[in-house]
Amino acid sequence: MANKTKTVPAERILSTAANLFARKGFSAVGIREISDKAKVNISMISYYFGGKTGILKAIISEYFGHFDEIAIRLAGEKLQPDELIRKFTCGLIELIRSKPDICRVAIIELPIEIPEITNLKVRLLKNNMQLMSKSIAQGFRIDDPRRHLIIGPAFLSMIFSHFLLGSIIKKASKEKFDSEFFQRYCETISELFLNGIKGMSKSVTNGKSTGINQKAPKRK
Amino acid sequence: MANKTKTVPAERILSTAANLFARKGFSAVGIREISDKAKVNISMISYYFGGKTGILKAIISEYFGHFDEIAIRLAGEKLQPDELIRKFTCGLIELIRSKPDICRVAIIELPIEIPEITNLKVRLLKNNMQLMSKSIAQGFRIDDPRRHLIIGPAFLSMIFSHFLLGSIIKKASKEKFDSEFFQRYCETISELFLNGIKGMSKSVTNGKSTGINQKAPKRK
Amino acid sequence: MANKTKTVPAERILSTAANLFARKGFSAVGIREISDKAKVNISMISYYFGGKTGILKAIISEYFGHFDEIAIRLAGEKLQPDELIRKFTCGLIELIRSKPDICRVAIIELPIEIPEITNLKVRLLKNNMQLMSKSIAQGFRIDDPRRHLIIGPAFLSMIFSHFLLGSIIKKASKEKFDSEFFQRYCETISELFLNGIKGMSKSVTNGKSTGINQKAPKRK
Amino acid sequence: MANKTKTVPAERILSTAANLFARKGFSAVGIREISDKAKVNISMISYYFGGKTGILKAIISEYFGHFDEIAIRLAGEKLQPDELIRKFTCGLIELIRSKPDICRVAIIELPIEIPEITNLKVRLLKNNMQLMSKSIAQGFRIDDPRRHLIIGPAFLSMIFSHFLLGSIIKKASKEKFDSEFFQRYCETISELFLNGIKGMSKSVTNGKSTGINQKAPKRK
DNA sequence: AATGAATGAGTTTTCATTCAT
DNA sequence: AATGAATGAAAACTCATTCAT
Numbered sequence: 001m002a003n004k005t006k007t008v009p010a011e012r013i014l015s016t017a018a019n020l021f022a023r024k025g026f027s028a029v030g031i032r033e034i035s036d037k038a039k040v041n042i043s044m045i046s047y048y049f050g051g052k053t054g055i056l057k058a059i060i061s062e063y064f065g066h067f068d069e070i071a072i073r074l075a076g077e078k079l080q081p082d083e084l085i086r087k088f089t090c091g092l093i094e095l096i097r098s099k100p101d102i103c104r105v106a107i108i109e110l111p112i113e114i115p116e117i118t119n120l121k122v123r124l125l126k127n128n129m130q131l132m133s134k135s136i137a138q139g140f141r142i143d144d145p146r147r148h149l150i151i152g153p154a155f156l157s158m159i160f161s162h163f164l165l166g167s168i169i170k171k172a173s174k175e176k177f178d179s180e181f182f183q184r185y186c187e188t189i190s191e192l193f194l195n196g197i198k199g200m201s202k203s204v205t206n207g208k209s210t211g212i213n214q215k216a217p218k219r220k
Numbered sequence: 221m222a223n224k225t226k227t228v229p230a231e232r233i234l235s236t237a238a239n240l241f242a243r244k245g246f247s248a249v250g251i252r253e254i255s256d257k258a259k260v261n262i263s264m265i266s267y268y269f270g271g272k273t274g275i276l277k278a279i280i281s282e283y284f285g286h287f288d289e290i291a292i293r294l295a296g297e298k299l300q301p302d303e304l305i306r307k308f309t310c311g312l313i314e315l316i317r318s319k320p321d322i323c324r325v326a327i328i329e330l331p332i333e334i335p336e337i338t339n340l341k342v343r344l345l346k347n348n349m350q351l352m353s354k355s356i357a358q359g360f361r362i363d364d365p366r367r368h369l370i371i372g373p374a375f376l377s378m379i380f381s382h383f384l385l386g387s388i389i390k391k392a393s394k395e396k397f398d399s400e401f402f403q404r405y406c407e408t409i410s411e412l413f414l415n416g417i418k419g420m421s422k423s424v425t426n427g428k429s430t431g432i433n434q435k436a437p438k439r440k
Numbered sequence: 441m442a443n444k445t446k447t448v449p450a451e452r453i454l455s456t457a458a459n460l461f462a463r464k465g466f467s468a469v470g471i472r473e474i475s476d477k478a479k480v481n482i483s484m485i486s487y488y489f490g491g492k493t494g495i496l497k498a499i500i501s502e503y504f505g506h507f508d509e510i511a512i513r514l515a516g517e518k519l520q521p522d523e524l525i526r527k528f529t530c531g532l533i534e535l536i537r538s539k540p541d542i543c544r545v546a547i548i549e550l551p552i553e554i555p556e557i558t559n560l561k562v563r564l565l566k567n568n569m570q571l572m573s574k575s576i577a578q579g580f581r582i583d584d585p586r587r588h589l590i591i592g593p594a595f596l597s598m599i600f601s602h603f604l605l606g607s608i609i610k611k612a613s614k615e616k617f618d619s620e621f622f623q624r625y626c627e628t629i630s631e632l633f634l635n636g637i638k639g640m641s642k643s644v645t646n647g648k649s650t651g652i653n654q655k656a657p658k659r660k
Numbered sequence: 661m662a663n664k665t666k667t668v669p670a671e672r673i674l675s676t677a678a679n680l681f682a683r684k685g686f687s688a689v690g691i692r693e694i695s696d697k698a699k700v701n702i703s704m705i706s707y708y709f710g711g712k713t714g715i716l717k718a719i720i721s722e723y724f725g726h727f728d729e730i731a732i733r734l735a736g737e738k739l740q741p742d743e744l745i746r747k748f749t750c751g752l753i754e755l756i757r758s759k760p761d762i763c764r765v766a767i768i769e770l771p772i773e774i775p776e777i778t779n780l781k782v783r784l785l786k787n788n789m790q791l792m793s794k795s796i797a798q799g800f801r802i803d804d805p806r807r808h809l810i811i812g813p814a815f816l817s818m819i820f821s822h823f824l825l826g827s828i829i830k831k832a833s834k835e836k837f838d839s840e841f842f843q844r845y846c847e848t849i850s851e852l853f854l855n856g857i858k859g860m861s862k863s864v865t866n867g868k869s870t871g872i873n874q875k876a877p878k879r880k
Numbered sequence: 881a882a883t884g885a886a887t888g889a890g891t892t893t894t895c896a897t898t899c900a901t
Numbered sequence: 902a903a904t905g906a907a908t909g910a911a912a913a914c915t916c917a918t919t920c921a922t
Contacts, residue, residue, distance in 0.1 A: 009886085025332045028247035030912065041887055046914060108331065111324075111384050113243045118391070126392045149395050150408045153381040161377035162370065164331050171338070172346045175369050188370045188420070195419025196412035229903090251896060261904055266897060449907085465772045467688035471892065481908055486893060548771065551764075551824050553683045558831070566832045589835050590848045593821040601817035602810065604771050611778070612786045615809050628810045628860070635859025636852035669882090691917060701883055706918060 010048045012038040017055045018101035023167070026056055026109050053116045056109065060117070063106030064124040066095050071131035081139020085194055088135055090186040092159050097182060100163065107160055132156070140201035151197065158189050230268045232258040237275045238321035243387070246276055246329050273336050276329065280337070283326030284344040286315050291351035301359020305414055308355055310406040312379050317402060320383065327380055352376070360417050371417065378409050450488045452478040457495045458541035463607070466496055466549050493556045496549065500557070503546030504564040506535050511571035521579020525634055528575055530626040532599050537622060540603065547600055572596070580637050591637065598629050670708045672698040677715045678761035683827070686716055686769050713776045716769065720777070723766030724784040726755050731791035741799020745854055748795055750846040752819050757842060760823065767820055792816070800857050811857065818849050 016038035020029040031052050035042040049055045070091040074084055096103040110121060133152055142148060162169070162185060166177070175181070236258035240249040251272050255262040269275045290311040294304060316323040330341060353372055362368060382389070382405060386397065395401065456478035460469040471492050475482040489495045510531040514524060536543040550561060573592055582588060602609070602625060606617065615621065676698035680689040691712050695702040709715045730751040734744060756763040770781060793812055802808060822829070822845060826837065835841070 023333045025245055025247055025329075027245050028332070028334075031914085032911080042913095043887065043915080044885090047885075052913070104331075108328075109245075111328065111387050112245045112248075113387070114248075118388075121388060122391045125388060129389075129392060144404070146395070146401075146404060147408050149389065149393060150382065150405055151412065153385045153389065154378040154409060154412060157377035157381035157384065158374040161373040164377065165373045167331050167333070168338075168341060168345055169349075169369065169373065171342045172349060173369060175366070181366075184364070184366065185370055188367050189374060191420050192371065192374060192416035193412075194416075196414075196416030199415030199419075200408075200411050250894075252894080262896090263898080263904065264902090267903080272896065463773045465685055465687050465769075467685050468772070468774075470890080472890090482892090483894080483908065484906090487907075492892070544771075548768070549685075551768065551827050552685045552688070553827070554688075558828075561828055562831045565828060569829075569832065584844070586835070586841075586844060587848050589829065589833060590822065590845055591852065593825045593829065594818040594849060594852060597817035597821035597824065598814040601813040604817065605813045607771050607773070608778075608781060608785055609789075609809065609813065611782045612789060613809060615806070621806075624804070624806060625810055628807050629814060631860050632811065632814060632856035633852075634856075636854075636856030639855025639859075640848075640851050690915075692915080702917090703883065703919080704881095707882080712917065 009038070009040045009044050013040055013045055013048060014055060014058060015101070018059050018105050021056070021059070022101040022104040022108070026052075026105070026112070026114070053114065056105070056114070056117060057120055059102055060106045060109070060120060060124065063099075063102050064128055066099065066102075067092070067128055068131055070095060071128075071135060075131070075135065082194055084135055084139060085197075086186075086190040088132075089159055089190045089193070092156075093182060093186050093189075096160070096163050103160075104163055107164065136197070140197050142197075142201050147200075155193055158193060229258075229260045229264050233260055233265055233268060234275060234278060235321070238279050238325055241276065241279070242321040242324040242328070246272075246325070246332070246334070273334065276325070276334070276337060277340055279322055280326045280329070280340060280344065283319075283322050284348055286319065286322075287312070287348055288351060290315060291348075291355060295351070295355065302414055304355055304359060305417075306406075306410040308352075309379055309410045309413070312376075313402060313406050313409075316380070316383050323380075324383055327384065356417070362417075362420065367420075375413055378413060449478070449480045449484050453480055453485055453488060454495060454498060455541070458499050458545050461496070461499070461549070462541040462544040466492075466545070466552070466554070493554065496545070496554070496557060497560055499542055500546045500549070500560060500564065503539075503542050504568055506539065506542075507532070507568055508571055510535060511568075511575060515571070515575065522634055524575055524579060525637075526626075526630045528572075529599055529630045529633070532596075533622060533626050533629075536600070536603050543600075544603055547604065576637070582637075582640065587640075595633055598633060669698070669700045669704050673700055673705055673708060674715060674718060675761070678719050678765055681716065681719070682761040682764040682768070686712075686765070686772070686774070713774065716765070716774070716777060717780055719762055720766045720769070720780060720784065723759075723762050724788055726759065726762075727752070727788055728791055730755065731788075731795060735791070735795065742854055744795055744799060745857075746846075746850045748792075749819055749850045749853070752816075753842060753846050753849075756820070756823050763820075764823055767824065796857070802857075802860065807860075815853055818853060 013034060017029070017034045020034060020037070031045045032042055034040075034055075035045060045052065045055065049058060070088070074087055074091065077084075077087075079087060109117075110125070129152060132155075133148055136151065136155065137148065142151065162177075169175075170177070233254060237249070237254045240254060240257070251265045252262055254260075254275075255265060265272065265275065269278060290308070294307055294311065297304075297307075299307060329337075330345070349372060352375075353368055356372065356375065357368065362371065382397075389395075390397070453474060457469070457474045460474060460477070471485045472482055474480075474495075475485060485492065485495065489498060510528070514527055514531065517524075517527075519527060549557075550565070569592060572595070573588055576592065576595065577588065582591065602617075609615075610617070673694060677689070677694045680694060680697070691705045692702055694700075694715075695705060705712065705715065709718060730748070734747055734751065737744075737747075739747060769777075770785070789812060792815070793808055796811065796815065797808065802811065822837075829835075830837070
């Protein structure tokens with residue numbers, strides 16, 4: 001568990017803290033525990049991050065930075081709607097796999113009130129939601145625009161579902177979570193969401209409606 | 221914020237604690253804060269619940285109790301698969317609306333390591349997942365059974381998505397979350413999931429199997 | 441040095457803290473040192489006084505309380521101006537002798553910026569200065585009223601001079617500071633001040649002017 | 661507040677520290693705060709002054725140096741007793757006005773126990789008191805020589821009174837402390853003390869002794 | 881001459897719990 | 902059944918100083 005492979009103290013603090021926060025939650029972790037595990041003097045935490053919340057700020061900022069980068073990159077690739085959603089899904093899943101602690105912490109602490117951090121979160125989330133909404137809205141025109149605020153979070157929640165519940169699911173089942181699993185995970189979530197949203201949208205791919213269920217009469 | 225309307229100390233402690241845990245996370249709340257807001261002597265917490273974790277246990281147990289009750293009740297109603305999913309979705313949303321703090325705490329703290337509580341959570345979750353899986357599997361035969369462990373949590377995550385992110389979304393958007401919103405929420409989530417899963421299942425609705433990505437039968 | 445004779449924790453904390461503050465200054469004393477010397481658990485300080493500054497607040501309030509009580513009592517005795525000044529001087533000196541630590545702390549910390557306490561000090565000092573000014577102005581009409589703000593503090597400073605410098609004077613001389621010394625101290629300070637102020641006032645003693653600048657027209 | 665006009669680091673440290681010590685007290689100021697405000701690297705403090713107490717030593721030494729210089733200079737001017745006291749008073753007040761922080765720190769910290777510094781203070785104070793006593797005793801023969809140890813500090817306390825209480829008085833009154841005020845301050849304190857001491861001394865002015873409480877000769 | 885990263889002992893305050901009443 | 906004083910451990914953070922550069 002002790003973390004001394006990385007030689008830079010600030011990085012060791014960040015990754016160690018992220019791991020502990022991910023497992024126990026931000027408030028349950030003390031800086032002493034972090035500094036011990038990171039093999040760093042306890043003062044270094046205030047020195048580098050200005051305090052415990054400073055670490056959390058760094059973690060959350062990093063997560064949103066990665067997220068937005070993915071969203072922007074894909075937006076530049078001019079993909080078909082289906083492909084965009086699929087790549088977005090897989091991109092996020094890859095992100096979570098490559099930085100599981102960072103992502104879990106950012107997501108888990110998102111809805112939790114930490115006064116010092118609320119502003120940061122709201123600011124980052126606003127920008128983030130706009131990017132994501134654009135990705136979805138670009139390809140799938142939803143009848144009722146008020147559904148955007150439901151579909152967006154639902155999409156994200158699906159993607160994150162395994163990572164949020166993973167640790168406890170791991171204990172409740174005997175499934176192995178290897179690369180093959182995540183391949184399947186990407187596909188399943190993409191498919192679930194694409195089928196789901198196509199059923200309720202006027203798809204705009206190629207400018208003509210192509211939704212699978214498009215024969216379907218719209219909901220009254 | 222102070223809570224003195226309920227006259228029974230144990231109830232005041234539970235509801236006050238649930239509210240605080242829901243907002244700040246379990247570890248960030250002190251028993252002094254709980255006892256102050258609940259207008260209860262601080263010793264009463266140890267007295268009634270055997271300590272702070274005792275309150276959390278009670279909250280989590282209550283949540284799972286309600287959840288299972290819904291699952292069991294619906295299972296007894298012999299509903300069509302579509303209707304089952306819809307009712308299950310709406311039942312859970314109603315539950316969350318009627319006991320928002322209890323539910324948020326149980327869900328938020330679910331993936332967090334609290335040694336004293338992990339066993340309880342694993343035990344309750346196992347039972348819970350079986351009930352839910354049965355509900356889904358009953359109507360939609362998924363090609364690959366390993367997808368169960370993905371679809372189940374994804375379904376739940378979608379349902380809970382708003383409640384997890386709600387508080388922060390509230391700050392990042394100006395949508396009003398009233399009864400009308402939740403009506404829309406139930407429908408949207410149900411539809412999203414039903415479309416999604418039908419697209420990938422050999423639906424047994426109407427007794428005939430249909431493949432993944434089939435041109436899905438339209439909703440009536 | 442250890443203080444266990446008084447049985448009430450709050451009192452032990454207060455007197456021990458006053459002693460330490462008096463010698464080392466407020467900021468130089470840690471609550472650990474206080475709690476050790478007072479034979480009290482360290483948490484009791486926050487428990488009883490709400491923190492270290494709480495002790496200081498209590499000390500300062502006690503000092504001003506005693507001070508004002510003396511001023512008010514003497515004001516009620518309808519004394520001759522000379523007698524009033526003399527009794528006021530001796531009253532304060534007795535106060536300082538009976539509660540040397542309390543008084544030293546209050547006086548020494550008075551001009552020091554402690555944000556949390558500034559308001560308290562200003563409020564208490566305002567009231568205090570009015571009481572004292574009345575005592576002086578009652579008997580000695582000063583030509584220039586703007587001198588009040590000089591004479592008042594000068595008077596107090598003279599009275600406190602020994603107690604402020606005492607500890608260091610003790611080290612720099614071999615005088616013994618016994619009851620006889622303080623008797624002399626009272627008389628000397630009173631005389632010094634009375635002579636001083638009479639020389640610059642239109643004295644109203646006995647209705648006949650006796651001041652140095654007695655060419656001044658007498659009061660009725 | 662930041663101090664970068666003076667270009668020499670050691671000077672910037674000293675003046676910045678003096679200002680902070682004067683306002684908050686020695687112990688309440690950290691070297692980080694000093695180095696930040698002085699725009700100096702934190703290590704420079706240990707480098708130039710050998711530590712935080714080194715700064716205080718420098719400040720106290722500077723104050724006593726100035727004080728003694730005044731006392732010695734005036735002693736060489738062969739002044740009349742009255743004039744000596746007046747010039748001494750005004751000299752000190754000018755000193756305090758020109759170096760308010762240095763003087764306040766030296767005076768405020770004087771009675772406070774700082775082991776490392778006590779010896780320095782006692783040594784400087786002894787010399788200082790002798791010089792001052794000589795100034796007073798030279799012109800006014802006090803009946804009881806034991807009164808010297810009372811009158812000396814009382815005299816100093818009067819002079820310093822405004823500077824000790826000034827900052828808090830500023831908050832408690834609306835008087836403006838400009839040059840005119842300090843002119844008045846010099847005169848008032850001199851007069852108060854001269855009248856005071858003449859009343860109790862066998863004045864040697866003009867070579868003839870006069871008793872206590874004599875109808876004092878008026879000023880010039 | 882000057883820097884700033886790093887240290888470890890120090891600070892105050894808050895924690896959950898217990899116990900005598 | 903209920904209180905609140907008391908505890909000791911642990912919390913986050915700041916301290917003055919040192920050292921390699």
